[in-house]
Amino acid sequence: MTDQTVYLALGANLGNRREQIEQGIAALSEQGVCITNRSSWFETEPVQVENQPWFLNLVVRGETTLDPHELLSTCQRIEKNLGRVPSVRFGPRHLDIDILLYGEQCIESELLTIPHPRMAQRRFVLVPLLEIAPELTDPKHNQRYADMLSRLDEGKKVLRSLINES
Structure with a gap:
């Protein structure tokens, strides 16, 4: 199989959030996903279940020869291994x-389901995604993600994290 470009969203709101996400990125790299770009870190309000800590999120772009279901299994295994x-x-x-x-x-x-079924309604996904791929278009609906973001209500806060400076 030839390399496919993939976009993955990583987030955590328990424990050492940054370290866990960094370990997740390292594990992806070790297990067949060559990370080629990553967004800034973003602090985001929780969605749906509001009585919990804020999330730390980012989006990465990578190249992989894993098929989509192998990639899903890899992501789930990494999540489990990291707690x-x-x-x-x-x-x-x-x-x-x-x-x-x-x-x-x-x-x-x-x-x-790809594209991710709820990504077009999630500022915490679209903001970091568009930071690294501003012209990206949804392959299912043939709409620019930037246009989708502009139509979203302000909703939950998505703040660029100060840890970007360290």
């Missing part, structure tokens, strides 16, 4: 890795 346990949906977590895009592919299977 994620099944809990409340949208609840607190040590590490979350979401596959946003896999090349230009549109996938709808029992286990995986």
Whole structure:
């Protein structure tokens, strides 16, 4: 299989958030995803389940020969190895890795939907994604993500983190 460009969102709101995300990125690199770019760090308000700590988030771009389902398995294994346990949906977590895009592919299977089904409604995904890929277009709807972001209500806060300076 040839290399595919992938975009992944990583977030955490428990423990040492930055360290866990960095470990997740390192594990992705060790397991077949060559990271080629990454966004700044963003502090974001929790969504759905509001009584929990704020999240630290970023988006990475990578190249991989893993097929989409292998990539999903890899992401889930890394999450588990770094302390994620099944809990409340949208609840607190040590590490979350979401596959946003896999090349230009549109996938709808029992286990995986690409593009990520809720990314167009999530400022905490679109803001860092557009920082590293401002012209990116949704392959399913043929709309620019920048246009999708401009149509979103302000909603939850997405703040560029001061840890970008360190």
